[in-house]
Amino acid sequence: MQLLDGKILSQKIEQNIAHEVKQLKLVPGLAVILVGHDPASAAYVNMKKKACDRAGFYSVTHEMPEDISQDAIENTIIMMNQNPNINGILIQLPLPSQIDTTKILELVDPSKDVDGFHPYNVGRLTTGLDGFVPCTPLGVMHLLAEYDIDVKGKNCVVVGASNIVGKPMAALLLNANATVEICHIFTDDLKKHTLHADILLVGVGVINLIKEDMVKEGVIIIDIGINRTLDGKLVGDVDFDNVSKKCSYITPVPGGVGPMTIAMLLSNTLKAAKINAKERI
Numbered sequence: 653m654q655l656l657d658g659k660i661l662s663q664k665i666e667q668n669i670a671h672e673v674k675q676l677k678l679v680p681g682l683a684v685i686l687v688g689h690d691p692a693s694a695a696y697v698n699m700k701k702k703a704c705d706r707a708g709f710y711s712v713t714h715e716m717p718e719d720i721s722q723d724a725i726e727n728t729i730i731m732m733n734q735n736p737n738i739n740g741i742l743i744q745l746p747l748p749s750q751i752d753t754t755k756i757l758e759l760v761d762p763s764k765d766v767d768g769f770h771p772y773n774v775g776r777l778t779t780g781l782d783g784f785v786p787c788t789p790l791g792v793m794h795l796l797a798e799y800d801i802d803v804k805g806k807n808c809v810v811v812g813a814s815n816i817v818g819k820p821m822a823a824l825l826l827n828a829n830a831t832v833e834i835c836h837i838f839t840d841d842l843k844k845h846t847l848h849a850d851i852l853l854v855g856v857g858v859i860n861l862i863k864e865d866m867v868k869e870g871v872i873i874i875d876i877g878i879n880r881t882l883d884g885k886l887v888g889d890v891d892f893d894n895v896s897k898k899c900s901y902i903t904p905v906p907g908g909v910g911p912m913t914i915a916m917l918l919s920n921t922l923k924a925a926k927i928n929a930k931e932r933i
């Protein structure tokens with residue numbers, strides 16, 4: 653069994669980005685909207701800000717109270733859409749229940765949509781056109797490529813079908829000519845599906861969802877889940893100790909997909925900044 657090390661690869665990508673930023677004399681700008689006081693969201697935003705600092709990006713976080721109005725968030729997005737120093741806009745999800753999240757995501761200028769959540773970019777991904785791709789599944793594709801794992805013709809089973817993880821993951825795999833199956837909460841007999849996976853990608857949010865008897869010998873596992881145990885440990889969705897014995901490759905949690913997500917956010921923001929700089933010439 654070999655670990656797919658997202659920590660090392662993400663550091664390498666970050667260093668390359670920092671180098672490119674210096675060479676191009678660009679200062680990519682990222683704006684983040686953070687609503688409320690969810691500690692996990694605040695921690696993610698903090699990690700993203702630190703990564704921006706390391707890479708030489710400008711970043712600004714708009715912190716808003718839990719009871720913020722739809723109009724106030726929309727006005728901030730409109731301002732950032734017009735701000736030439738901002739190349740990427742990120743809305744930290746989830747937003748509180750009084751907010752229409754779809755409307756918020758649709759208001760972000762697609763050319764600054766570095767999370768790839770705008771329907772314009774979702775459509776481009778689905779049709780195999782260039783655009784902004786959600787950072788977590790994009791990071792998974794980079795990690796697979798780094799270890800020379802070609803998904804073409806492989807049975808890829810994606811467990812979890814959210815708009816930010818499972819669906820774009822499946823679209824990327826399909827675009828790379830994998831045979832893709834998507835499972836979710838209503839899938840009957842999950843094990844029947846996971847057992848024939850050459851590559852199993854799991855992003856659900858349930859500790860130990862994938863057990864040893866649910867995978868075949870030699871499987872490649874990408875564990876996208878991030879869960880905290882009662883004693884405060886970070887774990888994925890896969891029973892790592894037992895399942896890893898059967899794997900050819902597996903991502904650890906932490907240190908697998910998580911750091912790749914942040915590296916891809918930098919990569920998408922640099923891409924937006926480069927497109928923007930070209931348009932200004």
Ligand code: NAD
Nearest residue numbers: 788812813814817836837855856857876877878909910913
């Ligand atoms: P979500 O709640 O939006 O979606 C969960 C998906 O899992 C749904 O499609 C649901 O149908 C499916 N599901 C739930 N229970 C299931 C079960 N018992 N069997 C099969 N499918 C089931 O969550 P999300 O935002 O997509 O996040 C999923 C996980 O990925 C979470 O643990 C989250 O923390 C993690 N995540 C990690 C990163 C990263 O950078 N590594 C980024 C985003 C999300």
